[in-house]
Amino acid sequence: MSYSKPKRKVDDEHRQFQDRWTLQYFFVEFNGNATCLICKEKVAVLKEYNLKRHYSTKHGDQYEKYQEDERKKRATQLQRELTSQQTLFYKAKKDADAAVEASYVVSEMIAKAGKPFTEGQFMKDCMLKVADILCPEKKNMFNNLSLSANTVAERITELSSDIYDQLRGKAGAFIAYSVALDESTDKTDNAQLAIFVRGINPKWVMDLAFLVDITQELNILNLKLQGPGQLITAAYESVKAFSTKLRLWKTQLSAKNLSHFTTCRSLAEEGIAFNGDEYASAVENLLQEFDKRFADFKAHRDTFQLFADPFSADVESVPNLLQMELIDLQCNSELKTKFREAQGNADKTAQFLRELPPRFPELSKVFSRLMCLFGSTYLCEKLFSAMNFNKCKFRSRLSDAHLEAVLRVSTVNSIRANVAQLCEQKRCQVSGKK
Template sequence: MNLSWDKLTGLTTDGAPAMCGEKSGLVGRLRQKMQSEGNAGELTAYHCIIHQETLCGKVLGMEHVMNTVTQTVNFIRARGLNHRQFQSFLEEIQSEYNDVPYHTEVRWLSRGKVLERFFYLLDDICQFLETKEKDTARLRDVKWRCELAFLCDVTNHLSALNLQLQGRGRTVTDMYDSVRAFKVKLNLWETQLQQKNHAHFPACQNMMTRTTAASQFPTKHFVEKLSTLRAEFTRRFTDFERQKFNFEMFSNPFSIDPEKAPENLQMELIELQCDSALKSKYETVGRVEFHRCLPETMPQLRRHAARILSMFGSTYVCEQLFSVMKLNKSAHRSSLTDAHLHSILRVSTAQDLTPNITELVVKKRCQVSTVSKQ
C-alpha cells in the first residue's frame, strides 16, 4: 500500500506462533524489513489485550464446574420436549426466571449469564432432573455449589472487564487503565475474602447465608484462586508495563517530571506545563482531542502522541470488520463482486458518514418509460 516504514510504530497480533515468531513470524520479518530500510525506530509488538484477558480467566482451572453446567443445560435445551417441559415447570412453580440460556465457547460473554441463571435456578433444575430420573448428587453437593457460586461471581467480573475493553473509540491507554484497575480490584477482593467479606461476590454471599454451606465454604481455596488470577494478569501484561511511562506522558503530560522524560521531549514538556492556555484546553477537550491542539512548535510531543494514538490495543476493529464482511458476503449474494464488497465495507465501518444529498440528486438518472398509443 506504499506506506512509509518509518511511520510503523506498533503491531497487535492474536499471539499465534506464525505472528510472534522472532525469525519466520510476522513480527520478526517486519523488524528485519525495518532494519533493511534503515529505520532505527522501535517496533512495539503486542498480544491483543482482549485475547489475553480471556486467556487469564482459564488459569482458574474450574473446568469441572463449567462442564457439569454445560452438560446439564444441553440436556434441557438440546431437546425440544425437555425444553418445553422445563419452561412449563418453571411457570408452575412461579419461578423468578422462565428459562436458562444456552452457552457456546464462541460467544464467551454468554458464560457469565449462563452461570448466574444456572446458580439461581439450581434447586429448580434439580427437581426437574429428578422427574427425568437423572442423578443430581453432583448438583446437590455443597462444595460443588460453593465452587459454582465463586465461578459465577468471578466470571461476571471478567465479563464486565471484557465489555470495557471493547469498542471502536478505545485507545491503548484506556484499555491499559482498565486492566490496571482490574488488578487493583483483584487485590481488594483477595483481602476481603480473607476477612470473609463477600460484598462484591453476591453468589458467594448467597451461599454463606445457608447454615450448611457457611461451615464448608472453602475461603482459603478461593483466595488462592484470586491470587493465581492476579499473578497471571501481571505476567501476561508485562509488555504493557514497559510502556507505562509513555502512556502516562500521553494521558497526563502536566503531571510528568521533565527530568524523567526522554531528552528530546524535556524542553517541549517544560513549555507545555508552563502554558496556562494549553492546560485549560486539556481540561476542556480531554486528552485525545488535546493532542490535536498542540502547536507546531512542539513537534516531538506531537509525534509522541501520534505514536500512542496509532497503536491498536486489541484486534477488535479487525474482527468487527471481518464480522461485517461475513454478514454481507453470503452464499445468497452470488452477484456480489469484490468492488461491491469493498464499497459496502467502507460504508458500514465508517464512524462518521454524512451523505451529500445534493450531489446524489444531481447525478440521479431519470428512467423514462414510453407508453404505446392504442
C-alpha cells in the same frame, strides 16, 4: 479421701532429642524415635534414662573403650552406615511402590480399552523387550511389575471399588440429583442394570457462584474495552484498575471477606462452606494471566501517564528528547489552565493535545502516535459479526467482491460516500451515450 495423680503423657512433656546423646549413648533421632547406631533398635520415648539403660546393658562393655576423637570417629562411621542402609531401604520401597502404581495404571488402561485381563502379561513382555534395548540397567524394575491376569482383575476390581466409594461420599453431599437407569442382557443372557447419577453438591454450587461473580466483573471490563474511537490510554487505565481490584479481591477472599462477591456471600450466609484460600488462588492465577497478556502496557506505562496528564508527569521518567519541551509545557500557566478545563472530557483533551503550539514538536509527535493507536480489536470483531450476518447459509453465494463492498459500506463510520459525485458521474455516462 485418696488422691491419685493423673498419668503424664509423653506428648505433654515436650521431650526433645539431645545432640550429646549421640556421643554418649550412640543414638540418633529418626522419625521422632531414638535409633541405636549399633544395633538399630528404636526407643520410642525420648528419655535419657531409657537410652542410657539400653547402651549400658547391651553395648557398654564393647564401646566404652572409645573415647574423645576416637569415639566421635566411630559415631560418625555408624551414622554413615545407618544413612546408607536407610537410603537402600527407601529406594527399595520406592521401586516397589512405583511397580504397584504402574500395575494400577496399566490395569486401568486395559479396562478402558476393553481388552481381556490376559493382555497385562503381554504388555509386560513387550516392556521387558523394550527395556533390553533402551535401558537394560532398569530391566529388573520392569520384571518386578506384576501384570498377570489375576493381578489385573484384582486391580480393576479395586479401582472400581474406590470409584464407588468416592461416588457414595459425593452423593451424600448432593443438594439435588437425578438418576438415569436402563436394563439389558449380556452375551450369556444375564440381566445387567445400568445406573447413572448426576448431582450437585454445595462445593459445586459455590464454585458456580464464584464463577458468576468473577465473570460479571470481567464483563464490565470487557464493555469498558469496547467501543469505537477509544484511546489506548483509556484501555490501559481500565486494565490497570482491574489488576488492582484483583489484588484486593485476593486478600479479601483469603480472609473470607465476600463484600464484592454477592453471589458467594448469599450462599455462605445459607451455611454452604466457603474455602477462601482456594478462590484466592484462582484470582492469583487470573492476575498472573492478566500481567502476561498486558505486559506491553507496562512497558509503555510512563508514556501513557505522560499522555493522561503531561502537567503532572515526572520529567526524569520521560526520554531525554522530551524533557526540555515537557518543562516548558509544565511551566506554561495558560496551557495548564486550558488542559485542566478540558480534563474529564476525552474529546476535548484529545483536541488540546492535537493542537499544541508548534514549539512542542516532539511532544506533539508522541501524543499523535498514541492517539492513532487502537485501544482494542472491537472494530475487527464488529466487522466479522457483520460478515457472518451477511454471508450466511441463506446468502452463501455472495462473492468476495460483493462481501467486501457490503462490509465497507456498513462498517465505516468516519467516511461517508460522496453520493452527489456518484450521481454526477452517472449523469455524465448517460449523456455520453447520446
